[in-house]
Amino acid sequence: MNTTSSRPTHLRTWLITGATSGIGRELTLQALKNGDTVAALARDTSPLDELAQAHGERLLLIRADVRDERAVRDAVEGTVARFGRIDVVANNAGYGLFGAVEEASDPQARAVFDTNVFGVLNVLRATLPVLRAQRSGHILQGSSVYGQSAHPGVGLLAATKYAVEGLSDALAAEIAPLGIKVTIIQPGMTATPFLANLDVAAGLSDYDRTVRQVQKGIGELPPSAFSAAERIAAGIRTAVDSPNPPLRLALGASSTTAMRPALEARIADLEGWQHLTEAVDSP
Numbered sequence: 001m002n003t004t005s006s007r008p009t010h011l012r013t014w015l016i017t018g019a020t021s022g023i024g025r026e027l028t029l030q031a032l033k034n035g036d037t038v039a040a041l042a043r044d045t046s047p048l049d050e051l052a053q054a055h056g057e058r059l060l061l062i063r064a065d066v067r068d069e070r071a072v073r074d075a076v077e078g079t080v081a082r083f084g085r086i087d088v089v090a091n092n093a094g095y096g097l098f099g100a101v102e103e104a105s106d107p108q109a110r111a112v113f114d115t116n117v118f119g120v121l122n123v124l125r126a127t128l129p130v131l132r133a134q135r136s137g138h139i140l141q142g143s144s145v146y147g148q149s150a151h152p153g154v155g156l157l158a159a160t161k162y163a164v165e166g167l168s169d170a171l172a173a174e175i176a177p178l179g180i181k182v183t184i185i186q187p188g189m190t191a192t193p194f195l196a197n198l199d200v201a202a203g204l205s206d207y208d209r210t211v212r213q214v215q216k217g218i219g220e221l222p223p224s225a226f227s228a229a230e231r232i233a234a235g236i237r238t239a240v241d242s243p244n245p246p247l248r249l250a251l252g253a254s255s256t257t258a259m260r261p262a263l264e265a266r267i268a269d270l271e272g273w274q275h276l277t278e279a280v281d282s283p
Ligand SMILES: NC(=O)c1ccc[n+]([C@@H]2O[C@H](COP(=O)([O-])OP(=O)(O)OC[C@H]3O[C@@H](n4cnc5c(N)ncnc54)[C@H](OP(=O)(O)O)[C@@H]3O)[C@@H](O)[C@H]2O)c1
Pocket: 017, 018, 019, 020, 021, 022, 023, 024, 041, 042, 043, 044, 064, 065, 066, 067, 092, 093, 094, 095, 096, 115, 119, 142, 143, 144, 145, 186, 187, 188, 189, 190, 191, 192, 193, 194, 195, 197
C-alpha cells in the first residue's frame, strides 16, 4: 500500500538500522514524534513492541541482521511495500571492539568489519536502487569520532569507521548527481549501551600502560563526559532538515576535541614533509 499520496510532503519515511537501542532508538522515537514513518530494523525488535502498538500505522518493525544481505533486501522491500518510499536511510547499527591491534583475534576483527562495514554495504546495496529511482534521499552513515582519530585500544573499531568514511566520500560524489545526499555522522562519547555491548580482546601485559590505561580512564569518566543520545539524534534530525546538510557532522564536544588535533596532525605531516613529497618527482 502506498500511503505517501495522502501524507504531508514535509513528513519523511526513515529506514533505521540498530533501532532498538541508543542513538537508533532515539532517532526512531523522535521521527515518530515528528509524525514521520519509520522502518525499524534490529536483530530482535521486541524492545520496540510497545512503541509499535502506540504507532501501529507509522512504525514497521523488521527483524534483520545487517550482516545478512537477503534479510536486509527483504526488509527494504517490506518498507517500500508498506510506505511506498524511503527518504532517510540511517546506517546506524554497529558495535565496538576494544583492545590492542595485536590483541584482537582474527574472528573478532572480521566480525566487527562484518557488522560495521559489510552491514553498511548490505544496506546501501539494498536501498540505493529505491533512492536512485526516486532521485532523492538522504543516507546517514554511522561513523564516529573514531572515523577520523584513534587512540590505544580502538584500532579495530577505528578501522571499521575509517572504512565507512572512505567509502562514503566516494559514494557522496557518485550519488549527488542522482539527487541523493550523504552525511557521515561522527558522534563523540554518547550515553548509550555501546560500552556495555563492547567486544573486548584478550589482554597482553605489554599493553598495560597504553591500552589498559585508556580502558581504565574510559571506565572512570563521569557521566558529564558523555553526550545524551537524544541530543545526538536531535542534531542528526537538524542536519536532515537542512537544505544543505554537511558531508561530515561531528556531534558532541568529545568528538571535535579528539578529531581536531588528529586532522591538524595530518596537515602538519603533509606540510612538514613536503620537501620529500616533491623530491620523489624531481628529476
Ligand atoms: N555510544 C557512543 O559513544 C558512540 C560514539 C560514536 C559512534 N557511535 C556509533 O553509533 C551507532 C549506534 O551505537 P549506540 O551508541 O546507539 O550503541 P547501542 O546502544 O549498542 O546500539 C547499537 C544498535 O546496533 C544494533 N546492532 C548491532 N549489531 C547488529 C547487527 N549485526 N544487525 C542489526 N543490528 C545490530 C543493536 O541491536 P542488537 O540488539 O541486535 O545488538 C543496537 O540496536 C554505532 O554505529 C556506533 O559505532 C556510538
